[in-house]
Amino acid sequence: MAFAAFSTAEAPTEQAPRKKSRIALFLLLPGIAYLVLFFLTPLVSLLLTSLQAPLEFGDIGQYQYAFNWQNYVDVMTTYWPHIVRSFGYALAATVFALLFSYPLAYFIGVKARRWPLLQSLMLVLVIAPFFISFLLRTLAWKQILSDESFVITSLKALSLLGPDAHFTGTPFAVIFGLTYNFIPFMTLPLYTTLERLDLRYLEAGSDLYANPFTVFRKVTLPLSMPGIVAGTLLTFIPAAGDYVNASRDFLGGPDTQMMGNVIEANFLVLLNYPAAAALSIILMAAILVLVGIYVKRSGTEDLL
Amino acid sequence: MAVREFAERGADLELVGIQKRFPGFTAIQDLDLTIPAGSFFALLGPSGCGKTTTLRLVAGLEEPTQGRILIGGKDVTATRSHERPVNTVFQSYALFPHMSIIENVAFGLKRRRIGDPLGKAHEALRLVELDHLAQRRPQQLSGGQQQRVALARAIVNRPALLLLDEPLGALDLKLRRQMQLELKTIQEEVGLTFLHVTHDQEEAMTMADTVAVMNKGAIEQMGAPEVLYDLPRTVFVANFLGQSNLFTGAVAGATDTAITVDAAGSRIVVPKSRSARHNGTVTVGVRPEKVTLHAEAPADAPGRNVVGPGRVLDVSFSGVSTQYLVDIPGHDTVLVFAQNTGIGPSAGVGDEVWTSWLIEHGFGLADGPSDAERFPADDSTTSIAAQRRDDLVAELEEG
Structure with a gap:
């Protein structure tokens, strides 16, 4: 009933855009062609690969098209720890990145409003890491946090770390790397939301007997939900599929392998393409479901 | 000391030697003001005269550089906004966009843990004739409706002192009259102390028992509207309040x-x-x-x-x-x-x-x-008001 008032107003305008829809379709063609070629085709190919069966009497790495659903069961039973680990690490990294980025974004977007120069400077600092490849930066962290590094030897000297303790190769190092690498993706959407936050709402909350903590919980936080949702998605999705930080060549170790590493190994080392494809599909589907539930639960559809 | 109970009646407001300096300029210089409980007091002045700053000082949204603020005889200068028995109807309404109308109105009651917040909120909405829109979001309401919600959200708390920051600025003439009347009725029924800030001399004169004309951060003249109009003391008052x-x-x-x-x-x-x-x-x-x-x-x-x-x-x-x-x-x-x-x-x-x-x-x-x-003639209240109203109307149409 609430929308009854709109329907009458909208009805006549519906005719006009229809005439233009052909032009719109024409303009959309390059985009559609691009998506079909570079998104849909690989996706279908991946789906088909995931159902392939080994070629009878064939070599390693030779497969034929089939409907071998068993692949999914096999990878799930073999790699379920990696699947759980991937989402666990990604979740931890997202939470840490949020805890780190929110105060930072709040400072840049709200507190630093009076000093635009400081605001710009801090934004540049947030974006600055992008000037260097994340591979190099992650390698740099590996150096900084290696067993022989100044940081670790100092911590050991201060007895804050045991003599045999490592940092690289531990889950902590992988989560640290993921958090570090995705902080800008968390900070920037948070900043854009907080920068537009109307402080008069906070004043109104305070005027209506809410203490600063309640104002934050009831006003600031809900109003920054679009930024939180965007930032957590931009962090969680790539972090769940990341295979750099957890790789043995970077911050990971044998016990920290994530789905990305397993997929990489299956594709490039074990040449078990169906398993790699099945894992990829599982990863994608799991992320889709989780994100769907998350967006629905956070109730930000109308704020996004 | 969160205020957990409704104010029995309005409270006196006393400003003693208030001074407010911002970097670069002085908004208020040495202001002394006493507003007796239960009165409808209007601060009238052109934009930039310090009237909104005064209101924000009383609400606790700004801290005075010097001076003391007393509400009902209690010194509240050091207390923060949420601890003061004061509510404000903001010029921009400042209705929470992520809450429904009823949640907006019940917000203050819930913070103070007052019983049956929703029931009381509905009652307040009925008073401003908007109860049928309780479940809507503020964005779905017209400017005038939003203003009435802002009013309901403030008065539902029965504050000892109600602050009104140009609350009728965005309304068209008819609704304005209606709201003026409603405000006056509420004030008489509930007996609250109203501090009304406005640049509209007509609004100030029709509604307030006492009008203080403010200019350049100081009160030029104060008194009943008839007295002020009949016997202005300064050129500013003579020209700002009528011609x-x-x-x-x-x-x-x-x-x-x-x-x-x-x-x-x-x-x-x-x-x-x-x-x-x-x-x-x-x-x-x-x-x-x-x-x-x-x-x-x-x-x-x-x-x-x-x-x-x-x-x-x-x-x-x-x-x-x-x-x-x-x-x-x-x-x-x-x-x-x-x-x-x-x-x-x-x-x-x-x-x-x-x-x-x-x-x-x-x-x-x-x-x-x-x-x-110091006050150019083309800045008359009517032209300021007309300008502001036009701006707001344009803004509303754009949004």
Whole structure:
């Protein structure tokens, strides 16, 4: 009933855009062609690969098209720890990145409003890491946090770390790397939301007997939900599929392998393409479901 | 000390030696003000005069540089906004966009853990006739409706002191009248203390028991609207609160009860009791509706001041009255409002006329027009109000 008032107003305008829809379709063609070629085709190919069966009497790495659903069961039973680990690490990294980025974004977007120069400077600092490849930066962290590094030897000297303790190769190092690498993706959407936050709402909350903590919980936080949702998605999705930080060549170790590493190994080392494809599909589907539930639960559809 | 209970009645508000400096300028200089409990007090002034800053100081949204704020005799200068028994109707409404109307209205009650917040919120919404929209979001409401919600959200808390920051600015004339009436009714029913900040002199005069005219961070004059209008003390008040014809000259003579000012050859008599100054150069004035036009020099008019002859520059007819602009050599143009009790205009453009008014209608000011230069004439309240309303209407249409 609430929308009854709109329907009458909208009805006549519906005719006009229809005439233009052909032009719109024409303009959309390059985009559609691009998506079909570079998104849909690989996706279908991946789906088909995931159902392939080994070629009878064939070599390693030779497969034929089939409907071998068993692949999914096999990878799930073999790699379920990696699947759980991937989402666990990604979740931890997202939470840490949020805890780190929110105060930072709040400072840049709200507190630093009076000093635009400081605001710009801090934004540049947030974006600055992008000037260097994340591979190099992650390698740099590996150096900084290696067993022989100044940081670790100092911590050991201060007895804050045991003599045999490592940092690289531990889950902590992988989560640290993921958090570090995705902080800008968390900070920037948070900043854009907080920068537009109307402080008069906070004043109104305070005027209506809410203490600063309640104002934050009831006003600031809900109003920054679009930024939180965007930032957590931009962090969680790539972090769940990341295979750099957890790789043995970077911050990971044998016990920290994530789905990305397993997929990489299956594709490039074990040449078990169906398993790699099945894992990829599982990863994608799991992320889709989780994100769907998350967006629905956070109730930000109308704020996004 | 979160306020957990409704205020029984309004509280006194006392501002003692308040000063507020911002980097680069002083918004309020040495303000002393007492607003008795249960009164409807209006702070009237042009934008930038410090009235909104005063309100924000009382609400606790700004801290005074100096001075003390007392509400109901209790010093609240050091307490924060959420601890003060004060609610504000914000100029921008500031309704929470992520909450429904009913959640907005119940917000303050829930924070204070007052029983049955939703029931009371519905009651407040019924008062402003918006209960049927309780489940909507603020964005789905018109400007006027949002304003009424903002009002409901404040009064539902029964604060000892209700602050109104230009609360009727965005409303069209009819709704404005309706809300003015509603505010007044609520005030009388509930007996709260209202502090109303506005640049609209008409709104201030129709609603408030006491009006304080503020200019440049200080109160120029304070009193009942009728008194302020009848006997302004400064050029600023004379021009901001309604319009005035002003004449400046040296005092040329005095009796026990009156002084005579020689303004460019015209002798104008003002009762001593109605003049702030009795010697030196004095600016005297008279309201346009008190001035009468004459086609011939009024011979022998005891008890009246006569200024003229001059020529009619402009005649504008507005139904109940006609406004004449008369150019009299040596004086500023004289404005005359004449009730249209006869038939047709009594003077046309270019006619030679004389103006006169009863001596007891004149007033003598404490300052002169030179001091008033700080406030340009085209900044009259009506033009500010019209400008603001246009801006807001444009803004609403855009959004």
